[in-house]
Amino acid sequence: MKIAVLEQDRPQADLICQVLSAAGHSCQSYDSAKELLGQLRKDSADMLVMDWNVPDMEGAEVLRRAKEKLASTAPTMFLVGNNAEDDIIAGVTAGADDYLVKPLRRGELVARVSALLRRAYPSQNSAEQLQFGPYTFETRPGRLLRDGSVIDVTQKEFSLALLFFRNIGRPLSRAYIHESVWVRENDVPSRTMDTHVSRVRNKLHLRPENGFRLVPVYSYGYRLEKLGA
Structure with a gap:
Protein backbone atom coordinates (compact mmCIF):
# COMPACT_ATOMS: atom_id res chain seq x y z
CA MET A 1 0.00 0.00 0.00
CA LYS A 2 1.12 3.56 -0.71
CA ILE A 3 1.23 5.66 2.46
CA ALA A 4 1.80 9.43 2.62
CA VAL A 5 3.40 10.75 5.80
CA LEU A 6 3.26 14.39 6.89
CA GLU A 7 5.89 14.97 9.58
CA GLN A 8 8.13 18.02 9.92
CA ASP A 9 10.58 16.23 12.23
CA ARG A 10 12.91 14.55 9.72
CA PRO A 11 14.27 11.80 12.03
CA GLN A 12 10.70 10.98 13.05
CA ALA A 13 9.55 10.90 9.43
CA ASP A 14 12.46 8.64 8.49
CA LEU A 15 11.63 6.28 11.34
CA ILE A 16 7.97 6.04 10.30
CA CYS A 17 8.86 5.33 6.68
CA GLN A 18 11.52 2.84 7.70
CA VAL A 19 9.07 0.89 9.86
CA LEU A 20 6.25 0.96 7.30
CA SER A 21 8.56 0.07 4.42
CA ALA A 22 9.86 -2.92 6.37
CA ALA A 23 6.22 -3.98 6.81
CA GLY A 24 5.80 -4.10 3.04
CA HIS A 25 4.35 -0.66 2.27
CA SER A 26 5.52 2.12 -0.05
CA CYS A 27 6.08 5.27 2.01
CA GLN A 28 6.67 8.92 1.05
CA SER A 29 7.20 11.65 3.64
CA TYR A 30 6.54 15.38 3.40
CA ASP A 31 7.85 18.22 5.57
CA SER A 32 4.92 20.62 5.15
CA ALA A 33 1.20 20.57 4.52
CA LYS A 34 1.71 22.58 1.34
CA GLU A 35 4.12 19.99 -0.03
CA LEU A 36 1.80 17.11 0.87
CA LEU A 37 -1.31 18.66 -0.66
CA GLY A 38 0.59 19.65 -3.79
CA GLN A 39 1.69 16.07 -4.32
CA LEU A 40 -1.77 14.64 -3.63
CA ARG A 41 -3.08 16.75 -6.51
CA LYS A 42 -0.77 14.79 -8.84
CA ASP A 43 -0.71 11.36 -7.26
CA SER A 44 -3.01 10.04 -4.55
CA ALA A 45 -2.18 7.64 -1.71
CA ASP A 46 -3.88 4.68 -0.06
CA MET A 47 -3.48 6.14 3.44
CA LEU A 48 -2.35 9.30 5.21
CA VAL A 49 -0.35 9.46 8.45
CA MET A 50 0.01 13.06 9.61
CA ASP A 51 1.42 15.08 12.47
CA TRP A 52 -1.49 17.10 13.87
CA ASN A 53 0.73 20.09 14.53
CA VAL A 54 2.64 21.35 11.50
CA PRO A 55 3.61 25.02 11.29
CA ASP A 56 2.07 25.98 7.95
CA MET A 57 -1.54 24.85 8.43
CA GLU A 58 -4.03 23.80 11.11
CA GLY A 59 -4.42 20.05 11.47
CA ALA A 60 -8.15 20.08 10.78
CA GLU A 61 -7.62 22.06 7.58
CA VAL A 62 -4.87 19.70 6.40
CA LEU A 63 -7.16 16.75 7.01
CA ARG A 64 -10.10 18.38 5.21
CA ARG A 65 -8.07 19.26 2.13
CA ALA A 66 -6.31 15.91 2.05
CA LYS A 67 -9.61 14.02 2.21
CA GLU A 68 -10.79 15.93 -0.85
CA LYS A 69 -7.89 14.45 -2.81
CA LEU A 70 -7.74 10.97 -1.29
CA ALA A 71 -10.05 8.12 -2.27
CA SER A 72 -13.15 7.94 -0.08
CA THR A 73 -11.93 4.67 1.44
CA ALA A 74 -8.40 5.92 2.26
CA PRO A 75 -7.90 5.87 6.06
CA THR A 76 -6.24 8.73 7.94
CA MET A 77 -4.23 8.61 11.16
CA PHE A 78 -2.83 11.57 13.07
CA LEU A 79 0.06 11.84 15.51
CA VAL A 80 0.01 13.90 18.71
CA GLY A 81 2.30 14.50 21.66
CA ASN A 82 1.75 13.38 25.22
CA ASN A 83 -0.97 15.18 27.18
CA ALA A 84 -2.62 16.45 23.98
CA GLU A 85 -6.23 15.60 24.79
CA ASP A 86 -7.56 18.68 23.00
CA ASP A 87 -5.69 17.70 19.81
CA ILE A 88 -7.05 14.15 20.01
CA ILE A 89 -10.61 15.42 20.32
CA ALA A 90 -10.05 17.86 17.45
CA GLY A 91 -8.59 15.17 15.19
CA VAL A 92 -11.34 12.65 15.81
CA THR A 93 -13.99 15.34 15.40
CA ALA A 94 -12.42 16.38 12.09
CA GLY A 95 -12.89 12.85 10.78
CA ALA A 96 -9.58 11.06 11.29
CA ASP A 97 -9.88 7.28 11.62
CA ASP A 98 -7.29 6.77 14.36
CA TYR A 99 -4.41 8.42 16.21
CA LEU A 100 -1.10 7.59 17.89
CA VAL A 101 0.62 9.35 20.76
CA LYS A 102 4.32 10.19 20.50
CA PRO A 103 6.86 8.82 21.16
CA LEU A 104 5.81 6.17 18.67
CA ARG A 105 6.27 2.47 19.30
CA ARG A 106 7.17 0.56 16.17
CA GLY A 107 5.00 -2.46 16.83
CA GLU A 108 1.96 -0.34 17.62
CA LEU A 109 2.48 1.78 14.51
CA VAL A 110 2.53 -1.27 12.24
CA ALA A 111 -0.43 -2.86 14.01
CA ARG A 112 -2.61 0.26 13.84
CA VAL A 113 -1.76 0.98 10.20
CA SER A 114 -2.40 -2.65 9.23
CA ALA A 115 -5.75 -2.65 11.01
CA LEU A 116 -6.89 0.51 9.21
CA LEU A 117 -5.79 -0.80 5.83
CA ARG A 118 -7.54 -4.13 6.39
CA ARG A 119 -10.80 -2.35 7.08
CA ALA A 120 -10.38 0.08 4.19
CA TYR A 121 -9.31 -2.47 1.58
CA PRO A 122 -10.84 -5.83 2.52
CA SER A 123 -10.11 -7.34 -0.92
CA GLN A 124 -6.37 -6.80 -0.46
CA ASN A 125 -5.99 -8.25 3.02
CA SER A 126 -4.13 -11.40 2.10
CA ALA A 127 -0.48 -11.28 3.02
CA GLU A 128 2.05 -11.91 0.28
Missing part, protein backbone atom coordinates in the same frame (compact mmCIF):
# COMPACT_ATOMS: atom_id res chain seq x y z
CA GLN A 129 3.87 -15.12 1.10
CA LEU A 130 7.34 -15.84 -0.21
CA GLN A 131 8.69 -19.36 0.24
CA PHE A 132 12.38 -20.26 0.34
CA GLY A 133 12.80 -23.86 1.38
CA PRO A 134 11.62 -24.14 4.99
CA TYR A 135 11.35 -20.33 5.35
CA THR A 136 8.12 -18.43 4.78
CA PHE A 137 8.09 -14.62 4.62
CA GLU A 138 4.70 -12.94 5.10
CA THR A 139 5.42 -9.43 3.88
CA ARG A 140 2.24 -7.66 4.94
CA PRO A 141 2.56 -8.33 8.68
CA GLY A 142 6.32 -8.73 8.45
CA ARG A 143 6.21 -12.26 9.86
CA LEU A 144 8.85 -14.94 9.34
CA LEU A 145 8.36 -18.68 9.83
CA ARG A 146 10.61 -21.74 9.62
CA ASP A 147 8.83 -25.06 9.07
CA GLY A 148 5.62 -23.36 10.18
CA SER A 149 7.02 -21.98 13.45
CA VAL A 150 7.28 -18.21 13.92
CA ILE A 151 10.79 -16.80 14.30
CA ASP A 152 11.02 -13.81 16.62
CA VAL A 153 12.70 -11.12 14.51
CA THR A 154 12.63 -7.33 14.49
CA GLN A 155 11.39 -5.45 11.43
CA LYS A 156 15.01 -4.66 10.51
CA GLU A 157 16.02 -8.32 10.80
CA PHE A 158 13.00 -9.33 8.70
CA SER A 159 13.97 -6.87 5.95
CA LEU A 160 17.60 -7.99 6.05
CA ALA A 161 16.72 -11.70 5.91
CA LEU A 162 14.29 -11.16 3.03
CA LEU A 163 16.92 -9.17 1.13
CA PHE A 164 19.38 -12.07 1.41
CA PHE A 165 16.83 -14.71 0.37
CA ARG A 166 15.72 -12.66 -2.62
CA ASN A 167 19.36 -12.58 -3.71
CA ILE A 168 20.55 -16.13 -2.96
CA GLY A 169 24.01 -16.70 -4.39
CA ARG A 170 24.55 -13.03 -5.20
CA PRO A 171 27.17 -11.01 -3.30
CA LEU A 172 25.55 -7.91 -1.81
CA SER A 173 27.73 -4.90 -1.10
CA ARG A 174 27.55 -3.17 2.25
CA ALA A 175 26.37 -0.03 0.45
CA TYR A 176 23.52 -1.93 -1.24
CA ILE A 177 22.47 -3.56 2.04
CA HIS A 178 22.55 -0.17 3.77
CA GLU A 179 20.40 1.48 1.09
CA SER A 180 17.91 -1.41 1.06
CA VAL A 181 17.46 -1.93 4.81
CA TRP A 182 18.53 1.24 6.57
CA VAL A 183 16.99 3.48 3.90
CA ARG A 184 17.57 7.11 4.99
CA GLU A 185 19.77 6.42 7.99
CA ASN A 186 23.04 7.95 6.85
CA ASP A 187 25.43 7.21 9.69
CA VAL A 188 24.95 3.52 10.41
CA PRO A 189 28.11 2.13 12.06
CA SER A 190 29.69 -0.84 10.31
CA ARG A 191 29.33 -2.93 13.48
CA THR A 192 25.55 -2.29 13.48
CA MET A 193 25.16 -4.02 10.14
CA ASP A 194 27.47 -6.84 11.24
CA THR A 195 25.45 -7.32 14.43
CA HIS A 196 22.17 -7.55 12.50
CA VAL A 197 23.67 -10.02 10.04
CA SER A 198 24.89 -12.16 12.94
CA ARG A 199 21.44 -12.11 14.53
CA VAL A 200 19.79 -13.15 11.26
CA ARG A 201 22.28 -15.98 10.85
CA ASN A 202 21.67 -17.25 14.39
CA LYS A 203 17.88 -16.79 14.55
CA LEU A 204 17.32 -18.46 11.19
CA HIS A 205 20.00 -21.13 11.81
CA LEU A 206 21.69 -20.37 8.48
CA ARG A 207 24.30 -23.08 8.78
CA PRO A 208 25.60 -25.69 6.32
CA GLU A 209 23.82 -28.52 8.13
CA ASN A 210 20.52 -26.70 7.44
CA GLY A 211 21.23 -26.11 3.76
CA PHE A 212 22.17 -22.43 3.85
CA ARG A 213 25.29 -20.45 4.60
CA LEU A 214 25.49 -16.68 5.18
CA VAL A 215 29.08 -15.63 4.62
CA PRO A 216 31.07 -12.40 4.47
CA VAL A 217 32.58 -11.37 1.15
CA TYR A 218 35.98 -9.87 1.92
CA SER A 219 36.10 -6.07 1.59
CA TYR A 220 32.67 -6.08 -0.08
CA GLY A 221 29.67 -7.33 1.90
CA TYR A 222 27.75 -10.58 2.39
CA ARG A 223 26.31 -13.47 0.39
CA LEU A 224 23.65 -16.05 1.26
CA GLU A 225 24.47 -19.43 -0.28
CA LYS A 226 22.11 -22.34 -0.79
CA LEU A 227 24.01 -25.58 -0.43
CA GLY A 228 23.37 -28.80 -2.34
CA ALA A 229 21.91 -31.89 -0.75
